[in-house]
Amino acid sequence: MMTTQPLASAWLARVEDLSADLPAGVRAELLADLREHLAAALPPDADRAQVAAALDRLGDPGDVVGAARADAGVPPPPPSRPAVPGLATAEALGLAALVLAGLVLLVVWPLGLLLWAVGVAVVASVGRWRGAEACGAALLPVPWALVVASFLVPVGTSVTTCTADSAGVEQCMTEGGGAQPVLLVGAVVLLVATVLATRWLARAPRGRPARR
C-alpha cells in the first residue's frame, strides 16, 4: 500500500493536522479522496521519485486544506493562540490558593494565612499579572473573607427564642438570619462581585510574556 511510503504518510499526516478544525465529515471525505488518489496514482512498488512527483502534483497540504476550508465555509484558523488565553496550571493553582485562603481565613486563620502567602508567592512568580492586577490578585482573599463573614454574621446573630405556654407546648421563634433580607442581599451582591473579580483576573490577557 502506497500510504506506507514514508513520504506519502507524512504528506497525509500534514493534511490531517491542518484540517483538524474542519467538520468531521468534510475532513474524512477529503482524506479518503486523497488516499484513493494516491492509491490510483502509484503502483504498489512505487519508488521515492514517483511518490514525490505524485505529491508535487497533489500540491501543498496547506493549499489543499485551504481549499477544503473555503468550500466548507469554515473561517481560517486564528494565526496564533486565542485572544483570551486559558490559565496555565501554576496560575490556576495560585488563584485557587488565594480564593481558598479567603474562604477559610475567618474559620481556620493559620491555614488561611498560609494559603494566602502561598498564593501571593505563586502569583508573583508566574508573572501573568503585573502592577495593579498583581496587587488585586494578592488582595483577593480579602473580598472572599468578607463574603464568608457576610454570610456568617446573619446566621451567627440569629436568635431562637423558645417559650412554653401554660399547656406545656413549646413555641420557638427565630430572629435574625433569614429575617434580615437586607444583610443577605448585601452578602449575595458581594459574592457576585467577588466571583466576577476573580473571573476577570483569570481571564485577564497576558500583558507581557514573563521574562526569563
Next chain:
Amino acid sequence: MEPDGPDLAQLRRGVVQHCVLALLEDEPRYSYDLVTALGEHTPLVTSEGTIYPLLSRLRRQGLVTTSMRDSEVGPPRRYYALTDAGRQHLAAFRGTWVAFRDATDTVLATEEPT
C-alpha cells in the same frame, strides 16, 4: 511553477467548478481521471489536491453525483456524473461566460492594443 497572484485565485473562484461540470458532460468519469484531466490545465487549478474539496461541494450542491464501480484492478472506483441540475447549470454558465469573455476581451484590447 509560477506563483499564483491573488488575481488568478479570484478568477478561478466561480469558474473552475463549471470546468468540472463540462468535463463530465459526455460521460461519468473516474475521480482520479477527472482530477488529473483538470490538473493538466495549470492556470485553472492550484494543484490536483485542491480539486477534491470542489468535487465534494458540487456533490453537496446536487450538481454531480457519485457512485462506486468495480474495477478489474484494485478496489472499487468512485465515479462522478452530471445531474440534471448540473447540466442546466453548465448550459447557463456557457451563455454567461461567452458574453463575459467577449466583453472582457473587447475592453482589454482597448486598454492594450496588440
